[in-house]
Amino acid sequence: MRTLTKLDGDSSRARRELHNHIQGSGPLARHTVDSHGQRQAGTASFHESAEKHVTGKAAYIDDLKAPADALHVALGLSPVAHGTLTALDLEAVKQASGVVDVITFHDVPGHTDIGPVFPGDPIFVDQEISYAGQCIFAVAATSLQAARRAVTLARLSIDEQPASLDPVAAAERNDVVRPTHVQERGDWQAELRQAEQTVEGELFIGGQEHFYLEGQACLVLPTEDEGVIVHTSNQHPSETQKLVAEVLGIPFHAVTVEVRRMGGGFGGKETQASPWACMAAIIARRTGKATRIRLPRSDDMRATGKRHPFHNRYRLAIDSQGIIQGGEITVIGDCGYSPDLSDAIVDRAMFHADNAYSIGNARVTGHRAKTHTASNTAFRGFGGPQGMMIIEAAMDDIARKVGEDPLTIRKRNFYRDGRDVTHYGQSVDQKQLLHTLVDTLETNSDYWARRAAIKAFNSNSPIIKKGLALTPVKFGISFTAQHLNQAGALLHVYTDGSIVINHGGTEMGQGLHTKICQVVARELGLDLDSVRISATRTDKVPNTSPTAASSGADLNGMAARDAASKLRERLFDFAAIHFEGGLDREGMRLEDGMLIAGINESERRIPWGELVQTAYLNRISLSEKGFYATPLIHYNRATGQGRPFYYYAFGAAVAEVSVDTLSGEYLVNRVDVLHDVGNSLNPAIDIGQVEGGFIQGMGWLTSEELKWSDKGVLVSDGPATYKIPTFGDLPAIFNVELLEGHPNSMASLYRSKAVGEPPFMLGICVWSALRDALSSLTDYQQSPHLDTPATPERVMLAANAIREKAL
C-alpha cells in the first residue's frame, strides 16, 4: 500500500512535482494510477493503521516521547469499600526516593466533582469512601516504579463501615443513584389477570471488565499560558477538555485534548478516562512538568467501573401458542456508587427488554441501585445486552412450558404487522427484515436437521449433552440523550491535492478513521491514499459527542460527507465559470482523480491536482467544515414514550455447544451468524466488528467472572483471575455473513447501519444453547436456571439442580 509519506519522502521530488502541478500537468495522477475506486466507502480497505500496528510503529499513549524530566504518577487507592477517611499521613510518601509531588482532594484548584452527567464523582476522596479502589491521593515521581513504591508508604486511618453490595436490597429500600423510570403501554395488569397462562422467572446477569489491552493512560503537557495539552486514550475528548478545565479553574479554550488512537475502548474510556487526565493536569500545572499517568492493570481494574451487573425479573401472560400478551419486566442495574452514565444505561436496558419480540401491553421498570463498588459505566451495548437477556430467558422458558422448540416460540413472538409497536411507543420499521434474516439463517445453518441430530445424540449420551439455540438481535441506534446526536468534521485540501480530514470521533480499533477516509475519498472521487486522517483534537472540531452508541460512523461520517460535498460543490461552481469555454455545471462529477464535465465529445477532464491548484490561485477556499444532526428522534421521559431511535439494526446467531454435565465444562462447536449492516461501508471492518462483538459477548456470558470479597474488594483484578476469551475459544466452525441487499430504510450514511454494539448481543445464543443442553437432562420439560457468566461451576451446579428437579 502506498502512502503520501513514502511518496513525499524526497522533498525535492515533492517540490518538483508541486511545480509540475502548478504547470497543470496533474501530478496527482500518481494517486490515481491504481485507483479504480476500489478502496472508497463500501469496499474492504485495510485499517488505516494496519501497517503501523504490525510493525510496532503505531504509537499509544505510553509510547509517546516525553521530556526527560517528565513525571510518572501512581495512585493511592482505598483498600476498603465504605468508610470515612479520618486521617491521611503522607509524610513518608513525600520523603520517598524520586517523589516530586503528592496531591489530595485539598490540592484541587477548581471543581472537585468530575461527574460526567450528574454530580457524584469526587476526583479524590475528601472524607467519605464509597468503594474499594477509589482514589485518595496521587504521587508524582521520576519513575513509575518510584511512584508506586512511594504509594505503599502512606498511612491511612479509615473508619470502615459495612458496605452495601446487594443491588436488589438497595433497590428495595430505594437506595438509588437516580430515580426509577417506568415505560408502560396498555393495561398490562388486565393481561396478567386474564391470561390463559403466565410464565415468570428471574436472572442474575454478571458485569464485565472492559479489558482494553491498553490500560487507562494519559500524558499531560503544560502550555506556555495557564493551560495544558492532554494526550489521552479516550472516547470522549470534549468531556475531558471540559473536566480538566473545570478542575484547573481555567476556560475550556486553554485545554486541548488529543486522541490519535486507543488500544481498545469498548465504553471503558467514555467517562472513565477523564479522572486521570484531570489529576495529571493538576500535577503538570503545579510542577510545570510533563506528567504521565498509566494505570497498572490491577489499579485499572479496581479503580474503574465495568458493565453493570443486573438482576432482572419477568412475569408474562402468554396464550396457548406461547405468544406474549403482556406483562411486566423489572430490571435492576447495579450502578456502583455514583450515577456516571447509569441513567441512560438502565434506560437502554429497558428499551431492549423486548429485544425482537412484541411484549404487548407491558410495563417495564428500571431501578438504578447504588452499591459500594466502582461506578459502573458504558460497555458495548450500554445496558441493552442486560435488558435483552431477560426476554431471551423468557423465550426459552415459554418454549419449555408450551412444549415447543425455542426457535418456534421466538419466531411467533417477533414484531410483525399488528404487533409492531414497542412498549415505549416506537413502531419497528423494517420488521420484515427480522423475519427474512432469521429464515435465511435458519436455512443456512441447517437448524432443524441439526436439532433432530442433537436430540438423537442426547438420548444416547447420559453425560455429554449437546445444545442448540438461535437468538436474534434488534438494537436501537441513536444516543438516547438527544443532544449527543450531532457531529462535526473539518476538511482541508492542500495545494498538492492531498487531503486531511478531522472529525469528532475517536479511533479505538473499530475502523472509524478508515471509514471516514473512505467517505471523503468517495465524495471527492479520489483514491484512499490521497486522504489522511489526523488525530482527534478539541481545537479542530469542538464540542464533540463521545464515540459511543455505535454512532461513530453514522454521525461523523455524515459530517465528513457534508464537508466534502460542500467543498465539491464550491469547486464545481468555480470550475463551471473558470475553465476556458466554461464547463457544464449540470452532471459535473469527481471520479478517478478527475473532475469530469459534459458527456461524449463535449466531455472535459480536469485532473484533481490541477483543479485544486487553479482554485487556490483564484482564491477559492480549500477548507470546509461539516456538521450533522440526526433528524426525527425524541423521547419523553415523563410519559416513557417516544421515538428514541433513528433506526434498528438486526442480526441473529446460532450456536451449538457440547456440555459435560458432570464437570460443567463445555465447548462451542459451531456458530453461524447473519448480521444486518444495511449497505456496508467496509465489509472487512464490519465483519471484524461482528466477529469481535460475538466473541466478546460470548465471553461476557461464559468465562468472564467478576468476583468481589465479602467486604467489596474486587478479587478478579487481573488477567490471571479474570478470563476473557482466548484463541482456543474461537469456535471451530464460525460462519459469519453480512445480510446483503437490504439498505437502511432511513437516510443514513449511504444507507449503512451502525455495527459497533449490535453484534455483541449475538453471543446470547451461546448461553441459550447451554440452557438447551441442560434442558435435555429433563427431556426438554424443564428450563434450567442459569445465571451468568455461565462458568463451568455454574453449569455444573445447574446440571445438578435440574437433575434433582427432574426426579
Next chain:
Amino acid sequence: MATIEFLLNGTPKQCHVPPDTSILTLLRDHLGITGTKEGCASGDCGACTVAINNPSDTQNRFLSVNACITPAHQLHGQHVITVEGLATEGNFHPAQRAMIECHGSQCGFCTPGIVMSLFTLHANQQQRPSPLTPETLEATLGGNLCRCTGYRPIRDAALSMQDFSWEAPQWFDASQPASHPLHVPESTAKSEPLFVQPTTLAELADARYRYPDARLVAGATDLWLESTQRLTALTQLIDTTRVAELRQIEEATFQAQPGWWVGAGVTYSQLEPLLNSHFPAFAHLLHRLGSQQVRNRGTLGGNIANASPIGDTPPVLLALNAWVELTSHVNTRQLLLSDFFIDYKKTALAADEVISRIFIPQLAETATLRVWKLSKRREDDITAVLGAFCYRVNQGVMEDVRIAFGGMAATPKRASQTEAALEGQPVSKASFQAAQQALAEEFQPMSDVRGSQYYREQAALNLLERLYLSLSSPNQEVMLHAYAH
C-alpha cells in the same frame, strides 16, 4: 554489578540495569524501543511477546516469551528479536503481511505480540515443516489475548503466512555474542545488587550458601510477579538457567524403579517430548498449563518449589509417586515428593538447598494415568480443581491406586483415604461411592476467586464419578476431549 551484553535484532547491546529489570522495562524505558507493549505485566496477555533465539535447540529455533516477566539479565549472551526487527523497508515479515491482508488488527495494541508469536511459528515451520493443526495454532496463540477481533482473522493469518515470501534480514543468522556467565563477585553485602549465573550444580549450591538472602530465579514466570505486582525489590538473584545439570533429562533406575531423572531447570516445553511418549495424559495437561510463552520459560523444579496448592504438575507427580533430589553445598538427599510439601507454601527445602532433579518413575505397563483439570477457561487458566489418578485394574479390581488433588487443600495432596477406599476393591458403584465418601471427609477446600468451596467439593466427587464411568462404560463418552484425556 555486571553489564549485560546481548543482541537486539542483530545489533549488539550493552546495558547496565538493576537485577529486577524485566526485558520489557529494558526495551521500553532504557532503550526507548516501544513496539513491545505492556498489557498486564503478569505474563497473562502476551502483548509483550518477544522471541529469543535458541540456536542450541534443533526443534524450536525461536522461543516466544513474555518480556514483562523475563529478567533482562537472562538476556546476557542471548539474541532477542522484537517486532521492530522483522520488517525492513518495504519487506514485511510474512506474519506481518498476513496480519494486514487478513484484517488481523483492530486496535492494534496486542498486534506486536501476536506478530511475534506468529514469527516463532513461521520460523519453526521453516526449519521443521509440519501440518498446522488446531492444536499447534492454539499452542502458538493461546497466550496472546486480543479483545477486538475474536481471533478468526488471526487464525486466518496464521494459516496464510506460508503464502508470503520473505527475505530474511542479516541478523537472522547472526551469531550469538560471546556467552560467558555474568561475573560472580567475591563478596557481596546483603543489600548490594547481585545477579549471578552459576553454570554447574556445585557453583549453584555454593552461591545458594554464600548469598542466603538471594532469591533463586529460573523461568521467573511466578517470581517476577512479586516485582511487577507486589513491588518487591528483587535485589539479589541467583539464576539457575545456565546450570548444565539442571537442564538434563536422563533415563535411570532409582529405588529399583525405572524412570527418568528430570533436571529441575527443564522447562515445560523441553519436557513435552518425554511426556508425549510416556505420559500422554500429563502431556495433555501441559497444553493447558499457562501459555506457550510461559511453557517456554517455566520449569518443573520451579513449579514444585513454588509449592502452590494450585500448581498443575505436583498432583500429577504425586500420583506418579515422584521423588525430588535436594542439593546443598555439602549434601544431596532424595525425598518422596509427598514428603516435600509440608503446609501452605511451606516445603522441606532447607535454606541452603536447591531442588536439583525430579525422578519420575515409569508407569507400569498395566497402569493408567488420568489427569483432569477444571478451570474457568480451557486455555491458559489456573486450576480450580485438578485430580490426578494412577491405578491398575487387575481382573476388575483396582490396584496400586494413587490419587492426588490440587486446589483442594493448602498443598497439593494425596487423597490417601480415597485411595484406601478403592485399593483392592472391584470397579463398582459401591466402591466408588465409598471412595466419594472418603474424599468428602479428607478434603475441606476453600472458596476463592477460582471456585467456591461447594463447587470444589462437588467437582472432586464428580471427577471420581467420571473415573468410575470411564472404567465401567468404556464405550460411552464421559468427558470432552479438548479438556480431558
